[in-house]
Amino acid sequence: MAAPKLEEFLKAEQELAQFAKALSHPARIAILKVLASKTECVCGEIVEVLPLAQSTVSQHLKELKEAGLIKGTVDGPRSCYCINWKAFEKFNQSFNQLFSKLKVQQQSCC
Amino acid sequence: MAAPKLEEFLKAEQELAQFAKALSHPARIAILKVLASKTECVCGEIVEVLPLAQSTVSQHLKELKEAGLIKGTVDGPRSCYCINWKAFEKFNQSFNQLFSKLKVQQQSCC
DNA sequence: ATAATTAATCGTAAAAATACGATGAAATGA
DNA sequence: TCATTTCATCGTATTTTTACGATTAATTAT
Numbered sequence: 001m002a003a004p005k006l007e008e009f010l011k012a013e014q015e016l017a018q019f020a021k022a023l024s025h026p027a028r029i030a031i032l033k034v035l036a037s038k039t040e041c042v043c044g045e046i047v048e049v050l051p052l053a054q055s056t057v058s059q060h061l062k063e064l065k066e067a068g069l070i071k072g073t074v075d076g077p078r079s080c081y082c083i084n085w086k087a088f089e090k091f092n093q094s095f096n097q098l099f100s101k102l103k104v105q106q107q108s109c110c
Numbered sequence: 111m112a113a114p115k116l117e118e119f120l121k122a123e124q125e126l127a128q129f130a131k132a133l134s135h136p137a138r139i140a141i142l143k144v145l146a147s148k149t150e151c152v153c154g155e156i157v158e159v160l161p162l163a164q165s166t167v168s169q170h171l172k173e174l175k176e177a178g179l180i181k182g183t184v185d186g187p188r189s190c191y192c193i194n195w196k197a198f199e200k201f202n203q204s205f206n207q208l209f210s211k212l213k214v215q216q217q218s219c220c
Numbered sequence: 221a222t223a224a225t226t227a228a229t230c231g232t233a234a235a236a237a238t239a240c241g242a243t244g245a246a247a248t249g250a
Numbered sequence: 251t252c253a254t255t256t257c258a259t260c261g262t263a264t265t266t267t268t269a270c271g272a273t274t275a276a277t278t279a280t
Contacts, residue, residue: 002238002264008161009136020133026119029127029208036212043227051118056269058228077226077277083212092209098139099202102146102193112234112268153257166239168258187247187256
């Protein structure tokens, strides 16, 4: 087998892993930064800034969208994207939860 | 081309993406939780808990180690792993930095 | 009506990730 | 010394990811 055995893990672990996967490529982090810095968030502008082909950027946008981190609306011939702050906040909290949970007993045996 | 074009992005983005990649599989999150909850962190115990083969767990441990999130020491015939709290703290901060940076202008255009 | 712009999707190739069994190395125990 | 335990590594199969060019669909501009 080669597909990840996701089902066998806790739902919280799966969810967080999925979120982390969305951030696991610098292009997607860069996209989030662009979206956060602009009020106008047209796809073309993102493509201009990134060192990737239009189709590749579109793919990354799709992944961010599927992960729930961004929203997209069609505006005439162009697409407007922006951060889904609600989901983002949840994401942020999930991470902090993991971090603080792990940090409870901060001791190393080796 | 198929390999990710990492070089062309900011170093901070690459670093964070790499960290996120380490967390992008539930098995690795589960491993971190186990390590945090035990003072004795022998490889075998992790294998016992996870629904994966020994060799697969070993592989995940290697990835966490390469990402800097855990340390490993040989203890006779067994291997002792534990969280690298220093790196972990840095990781935690990088994430919070990104989150707070993005949150500066929390407005959606669409 | 036709051309141009914009961005999604398709097809595809190459690489990386995931998983497992088998093997190997190193230390302990009998 | 020889068997056992423990875990890393190797070999390999399958899936997923990444990337790009080409095409398509939709809207706008001429």
